[in-house]
Amino acid sequence: MRGVFHYRDGRLSAGPVALAEIAAAVGTPAFVYSADAIVARYRAMTGALAAEGLDATVCYAVKANPHLAVVSTLAREGAGADVVSEGELLRAQAAGIPGQRTVFAGVGKTEAEMAAGLEAGILQFNVESEVELRTLDRVARDKGLRAPVSLRINPDVDARTHAKITTGTSENKFGIDHAQAGAIARQAADLPGIDLTGLAVHIGSQLVDLAPYALAFEKLAQLFAELRTAGLPLQRLDLGGGIGISYRDEQPPEVADYARVAARAVRDLGVPVIFEPGRWMVGDAGVLLTRVVFVKQGVKKRFVIVDAAMNDLIRPTLYDAWHDILPLARPAPEAPSQPVDIVGPICESGDLFATDRALPPVRPGDLLAICSAGAYGATMASTYNSRLPAPEILVAGADWAVIKARPDHATLLAQESLPAWLAPEADQEEPLHAGSRAAS
Structure with missing residues (x-):
């Protein structure tokens, strides 16, 4: 074992x-879950990132295992949260993770979820489309707030993982196409309800090869440098998660090697970096x-x-x-x-x-x-x-x-209920004919 x-x-x-x-x-x-194993993984990742000199925040991907006790175990270690719904946001808060250490991701955030994130004072929304960006701008302005935004870039990189959990190719529903990123970033910088803070990427789950990471990180870092040189106020990078585990005979990368690949791509930018492990952690x-x-x-x-x-x-x-x-x-x-x-x-x-x-x-x-x-x-x-x-x-x-x-x-x-016409006492009454309730 x-x-x-x-x-x-x-x-x-x-x-x-x-x-x-x-x-x-x-x-x-x-x-049955082991808190000791979860803590050991968190400390291994934060230690590896620190050893590479990265100013890193590890935001646990709550979707992997959202139990309050699991999230609380990581919160006590100082972890942030990567959430994809209002429910996960509330779980992270209940577990003790503050808004300023929470990233709200997901391709289909509702206006209610946007409002909840704003009210929680989250670190950033990872925005995945122009229509989402403009909707978030309106929701923020209606509340008299500015929404911190990182644009999730789709780098068109094949993660070489299962087709149902790859997220970084042009055929996937996730992220903003790399070629359109500059134009949308400039729009974001001009919107009064948006505070453009950075760029994000996440290419899939259960990755056991570092090469796709290296390519995606390099593409993101290059785009970040270009946009910042053009005067856009970018402050941080979000490199996502997705490190695999060995279910059978896979050989996932060592976390130290993963940290080294990330540092090689982004260290010279000198900005804080967010990582969002889920499966690898639990x-x-x-x-x-x-x-x-x-x-x-x-x-x-x-x-x-x-x-x-x-x-x-x-x-x-x-x-x-x-x-x-x-x-x-x-x-x-x-x-x-x-x-x-x-x-x-x-x-x-x-x-x-x-x-x-x-x-x-x-x-x-x-x-x-x-x-x-x-x-x-x-x-x-x-x-x-x-x-x-x-x-x-x-x-x-x-x-x-x-x-x-x-x-x-x-x-x-x-947790279930019967409509009035199926309640036991309804059997004693004369049954309704079709349309009779509407007619009454």
Whole structure:
């Protein structure tokens, strides 16, 4: 195992805490996060950037794992926040991240979200189009404020990652085309409700190659220098996030090498720089615990049916993503492995976590850990098939706490309501004919 999750006395553990003990207490499926692993990643990144002499602010990408306890853990370390909705902005504030350390990104901000960001006094809006810029100008003027803006530039750089999470090519919906950036920057500088502060870039997620970063950073730095020479009041750069983790056999860059590439591109500009890691900060810090329900021998395949499902972790279905899967009890060295499909109970053929995966023998009741589930796991979950959401647990040292309990079915049903004509008492009344309510 990587990092904080390891076998200790034959039991898969988070630091000194055996994951089986957590499963026994809260049931399965359940997400478990390591605060120690999250803090270690944050300190590694800030240390690497400082070593390169960069005046850097690390704004955690809240979308990766928005739980208040996770965001609060990073807030206590001094992290800022990268948010893409009013809800994430409110979470960041509730977790203790001030507005002046918050970046509001996203291609489709509503006027209400713009107003919320202005009221929070955020560090900057990353603006992605001319129409967004003019809308933000109007919203700011209506409030008697000026909106701090960095223009997100689309550098037309292929991130060489999954097609659904690449964001920096001309075919993607994100950012302002590099060729149009100068004209839009000059417009921004002239708008009375806009305070043009910088340029931003983000080319995708789960990058494991530094070459696309180097090209995008160099393009952005060159544009920044040109616009500043032309008299535009640019003060800082936002280099985004996207560093990958090793789900299977990927070889993501060392954070020190990433920092070196960034510094090489922007150091001579002498301006503050923002970084927005998400998955890299929390992905390896989480696992999804699940219990074997049945082992089924099919005609051609052997199926391990577990109590977690695609509604808990959709990445394998959505992205064909690989997650290592380990027994919580360490197998004997001589234990034979055989290929199995590890699947959930949902009525979809796509409800699976692995196909033809080598796994030691397991029996109903055995516990498994689906690894690297700290990012884009619980936050993308649903209640499909009316399944209860998995609880979330945070481990810090030898302590652990339930940070989001599993609701019961009554709680979920209570969130819904029946219209008057379907209420139980309506059955005692004469039914309405079509159009009769409108006529009355």
